[in-house]
Amino acid sequence: MAIAVPYLGHGIGLRTQHFPRLWEGTARVDWFEAITENFMIPGGRPLAALEKARAAAPLVLHGVSLSLGSTDPVNTAYLEELHALIQRFEPAWVSDHLCWGSVGGHYAHDLLPLPYSEEAITVAVENIRTVQDTLGRQILIENVSSYLTYTHSTMPEWEFIAEIAQQADCGILLDVNNIYVSAFNHQFDPVAYIHHIPPARVGQIHLAGHSDKGTYLFDTHDGPVIDPVWDLYRLAVRHCGRVSTLVEWDDQIPEFEVVRAEAERARELEAEELERSYARSA
Amino acid sequence: MLALRDLQSRFFDSLARQPGAGPASFDPTFIECVESRGPLAASERIDIYAQMYFARLLDVLQGDFSRVAHLLGCDRFHTLAADYLAQHPSTHPSLRHLGQGFPAFLRERADIADLPFLSDLAELEWARLTVFDAPDSVPLRIEHLQSIAPEQWPTLRLQTIPAFHVTRHAWPVHELWQAAEDEAREESAPQPAPTVLRVWREGVSVYHARIDTPELVAFERILAGEPFAVVCAALESVLSAEEAAATIGSLLLRWIEDGILAQLPE
Numbered sequence: 246m247a248i249a250v251p252y253l254g255h256g257i258g259l260r261t262q263h264f265p266r267l268w269e270g271t272a273r274v275d276w277f278e279a280i281t282e283n284f285m286i287p288g289g290r291p292l293a294a295l296e297k298a299r300a301a302a303p304l305v306l307h308g309v310s311l312s313l314g315s316t317d318p319v320n321t322a323y324l325e326e327l328h329a330l331i332q333r334f335e336p337a338w339v340s341d342h343l344c345w346g347s348v349g350g351h352y353a354h355d356l357l358p359l360p361y362s363e364e365a366i367t368v369a370v371e372n373i374r375t376v377q378d379t380l381g382r383q384i385l386i387e388n389v390s391s392y393l394t395y396t397h398s399t400m401p402e403w404e405f406i407a408e409i410a411q412q413a414d415c416g417i418l419l420d421v422n423n424i425y426v427s428a429f430n431h432q433f434d435p436v437a438y439i440h441h442i443p444p445a446r447v448g449q450i451h452l453a454g455h456s457d458k459g460t461y462l463f464d465t466h467d468g469p470v471i472d473p474v475w476d477l478y479r480l481a482v483r484h485c486g487r488v489s490t491l492v493e494w495d496d497q498i499p500e501f502e503v504v505r506a507e508a509e510r511a512r513e514l515e516a517e518e519l520e521r522s523y524a525r526s527a
Numbered sequence: 528m529l530a531l532r533d534l535q536s537r538f539f540d541s542l543a544r545q546p547g548a549g550p551a552s553f554d555p556t557f558i559e560c561v562e563s564r565g566p567l568a569a570s571e572r573i574d575i576y577a578q579m580y581f582a583r584l585l586d587v588l589q590g591d592f593s594r595v596a597h598l599l600g601c602d603r604f605h606t607l608a609a610d611y612l613a614q615h616p617s618t619h620p621s622l623r624h625l626g627q628g629f630p631a632f633l634r635e636r637a638d639i640a641d642l643p644f645l646s647d648l649a650e651l652e653w654a655r656l657t658v659f660d661a662p663d664s665v666p667l668r669i670e671h672l673q674s675i676a677p678e679q680w681p682t683l684r685l686q687t688i689p690a691f692h693v694t695r696h697a698w699p700v701h702e703l704w705q706a707a708e709d710e711a712r713e714e715s716a717p718q719p720a721p722t723v724l725r726v727w728r729e730g731v732s733v734y735h736a737r738i739d740t741p742e743l744v745a746f747e748r749i750l751a752g753e754p755f756a757v758v759c760a761a762l763e764s765v766l767s768a769e770e771a772a773a774t775i776g777s778l779l780l781r782w783i784e785d786g787i788l789a790q791l792p793e
Contacts, residue, residue, distance in 0.1 A: 282621045288663035288690070290731035310620035316532035323620045348535040352617040353542055354583055355576060357535075364531050393572035394562045397528045432565055460566040461575065 247445035248383055248416025250338045253303050253489040255508040255515070259295070262498045267297035274302055274505055276337070278491050281308035284334075285326045299334050305449070305491075306336040307418075310352065311376060313386060314345035314359040314369045324379050331380065338448060340385035340418045341376075343369060343406055360395035361405040366412065373413035385448045386410065387418035390426040390455070390464035401433065403441040410446045417442060419485070420451035421477045422470065422493075426462040435477055444485040452478060452511060453493040467496035470507060475514060482518040490515065529560055541573055546581040546612045547605070550574050584612050584625060591626040591656055594707035595633070595649050598642060607636065623660070626653060644698035644717055648707070651700045654692045654726045655733050661690035666729075666786035672779065681756035685749050686789040690728035693738070693746055697721060701737050729786040741765055741774050 254275030266272035277298045284295050284306075298304060310323065331339060344356040359365040369386075377383055388406055400408075410417050419442060428435035454468035470478075470492070482488070492507040529537070537557035545552040550570040561569035588608045589596045596604040615628050630649035639645050666688060675683060699720045723743050726735040738746070744765055748758040762771035782788045 282623075285621055286623065286660035289660040289728065291660065292663070293731055312620075316535055320620055345535055347620070348532070348539045350618055351539060351543065352620055353539055353580055354617060354622055355542075355579055357538060357576065360531070360534065362531070368531060392567075392575040393569070394564065395534070395560050396562055397560065430565075460571075463575075 248385065248448040250383075250385070250416060250448040250489070251303075252487055253305075253337060255512045256302070256305070256489070256491045257501075257504045257508050258307075258491065258493045258495070259298050259304075260495070260498055261291075261294075263501045263504075264290070264294045264297075266501050267294050267301065270301070272298070272301055272501060274508065276303040276305065276489070276491075277301075278305045278307045278493075279336075281306045281327060281330065281339075281341075282310050284330060285323075295334060304334055304336050306330065306334070306339045307387075308339070308341035309356065310346060310354070311341040311372075312345050312347040312352075313341060313343060313372045313376070314365055315347050315372070316345075316368055317347055317350065319372050319375045319379075320347075321379075324376065328380055331382075338385060338416070339380065339382065340387055340416075340449065342389050343386040343409065344389045356389040358389060358391035358393060358395075359405075361398035361400045361402055362395075363399065366405065366409055369409050370412045373409070373415050377413070377415060383415050385416040385418040386413075387420050387451065388423050388427075389420070390423040390430075390462075392430055392461060392463075394431050401438075401441075402427065403438045407441060407443055407446070410443065415446075416448035417446045418449045418451060419447050419481060419488075420453070421481055422451065422453040422455055422474050423464060425474050425477055426455050426464050429462045436480060439477065439480050439484055442484070447481075447485045447488055450478065450481055450485075450488050450490040451493055452490060452507070453495075465496055466493045470510075475510070478511065479514055479518050482515050483522060486522075487515065487519060529556070534560060538573075538576075542577050542580040543616045544613065545609070546577075546584070547609045549577070553577070581609065581612070584608070584617070584622075587622045587625050588612075588629065592629060592649050592652050594652060594704055595645055597707045598645065598648070598703075599639070603639075607633070607639070623656075626656075629653070644696075644700065644703055644719075647696040647698045647700045648703050650694060650696065651704055651724065651726070651735065654694045654724075655735065658690040658692055658726050658728045659733050661688075661728060664688045664690070665790040667783060667788040667790050669780075669783050671791065672783065681754060683755040683791075684752060685755065685758070686791075687746075687749060687787055688727065688789045691787050692726045693743070693750070694724045694726060694735075695722075696724070699737075700724070701735060704735070725787070727785060727787045734785070741771075742778055745775065745778055 256276035259277040259279045342356045346353050424435045424438050452470050453466045456463040456465040490511045494504045537554040541553040558569050563569045585608050611632050617625050630646050633649050634646040697719050699722045723738050724735045725738050744761045745758050748761045
């Protein structure tokens, strides 16, 4: 089975700092990814901006609070709001993270890592099925950056996410920067990670910058993509083929053109890799 | 080996029980579940998440209550926010609701007695946030009002837009709100003064303004769903009949100009 999402090209995350460009009509990009929770509101400026973005380019909704790995039941009120947002803005697809962020009804507002265990697979698969059944569509799940691992994990992360995607029949949002960050923090091989991801499940790729804290890498999304991450992106393109790609920039956000230039670089590298692949296969 | 639910509860407690307190507040059983790998021990790895948790939520509270934070200064706001978050962990998937209980929390704090107006100011900041993303609506236009037949006026039920609130304070919070923004301004010690504000959104911009007794009386009747005749009668209870007639006319024009009356149902 595969994930059925369209190819949208190379987009950027929709951020408040660039809202004026939407009003000016100069925010030109292949597609936008909006953080779902920022628009789960009754009205006002953010929703007006989202209307503008949706009119300007295809839109994807990317959530941070579904808490797919939580032992709490999926929040039905949240799902209803998400469903209403989907019906209003008709995103090309919907994604969230393979992690947990709530327990006992309390929210950490963070993407907390799961142990890579059979129990966590069962919980995540059940929650993803609930979400997909309610929304009536497949979702994409994203690998997160992590700073800790658990003593009772029984498999590598790539096996964990691939197994969940297969059992839940969902797609994967492959965050190449997150693979790089976690590989450094937990000393695994990022190349092996990408090679073990089932290409047909990958519906989107994320790229972003991060910070080097000396003893660990921190997923800050506050700068340009670094060369080793671009190299991993090339590998992901060779492995998965043509996949919609998005640049995230969430802190110290520069001018719209700077973020779009990163998306354009991704477009160039993708073209190069696909051309090489065609040349090899010809 | 901990079951997943126990693991998640202990992880969350390590972050949220004493925000910003560091590794001493982490659950010892949870620390044993985390691998110490490379240069970082298990507790240092948990601390990365603990610091992120507090920094993110502190940032949200600072953004939502920027004037309260400014008046308190960094250290005092930090302490208050940590205590608030320990008592009020987030119960909503969106951070939008995190500060809902903050004004009431400030009201109970004895250690900010030197700033007795702080809770009132926080209420204004929260009211502004509430109207910022309140439901959209079409405001009533003057042409619509002019098209209403004279015999329909007594039973006419005006409605405010959803992005509208009336807030009541014991302090002149509109002045404190402005003073907190204007650092160069000479500040005298504020004095308590019963103050009623209307807070509203026009387009995508949020405003607030002090209202006087006649305007408050009129709003109370409108918000109660009373017909226009009752609104006028209420005004006549605080003004002479002549003053009341003039006042309701000017109020209507001002409300239309500010976009705070909702389009009338067909």
